[in-house]
Amino acid sequence: MDFAKMPDGLVPVIVQDAQTGQVLMLGYQNEEALTKTQLEGRVTFFSRSKQRLWTKAETRGNFLPVVRLPTDCDQDALLILATPDGPTCHRGTTSCFEQPEQLAYPAPAVSFVAELERLVQHRHRFPDEDPNSYTASLFRKGIPKIAQKVGEEAVETVIDAVAGNRDGLPGEAADLLYHLLVLLTASGLSLENVVDVLRQRHSTISQGVRREE
Structure with a gap:
């Protein structure tokens, strides 16, 4: 500097x-x-x-x-x-650029998924903080049960997609994404590990396209 x-x-x-x-x-x-x-x-x-x-x-x-x-x-x-440990602003909001009345506004999709993953990771680290939490209960049951839930939600997502159920598909996909976050966390991984693989694959594909051009 x-x-x-x-x-x-x-x-x-x-x-x-x-x-x-x-x-x-x-x-x-x-x-x-x-x-x-x-x-x-x-x-x-x-x-x-x-x-x-x-x-x-x-x-x-x-x-x-x-x-x-x-x-x-x-x-x-x-x-x-x-990676903030809590609200950044002294007013209790996540950001100093965020007004309290804006808290009800929906966050961008990618940002919200990251916030959800952070909450899942917090439940994993501090399971006794909210023992009645569904997420904490999944972690107590272990990876086999979590993996089973991922499989069940994946099947239900596929069924709604094949049936053309546009009303039900978002809910099933949401269940699938949530349980996948729980499974990754229980396995000591994160979405960043998944994105790293996607980045690598994208880079390989992009290089291949440039070579063909």
């Missing part, structure tokens, strides 16, 4: 959810804040109002664990991809 380009030595930092892609907040870092972030793996900013370093959520506990820190082409702005 070229901190010298800025008169006050501070560069703007955008924090983005590494799983959902949602922009969470804007902050500023000096060289010391960036170094602390890299060493501790939690987002630390420089507070312009308090004139000191502050680790995001140091009093509330909703830290921003860092996944990656890509810089822009001019080396004077930073994008931090993080």
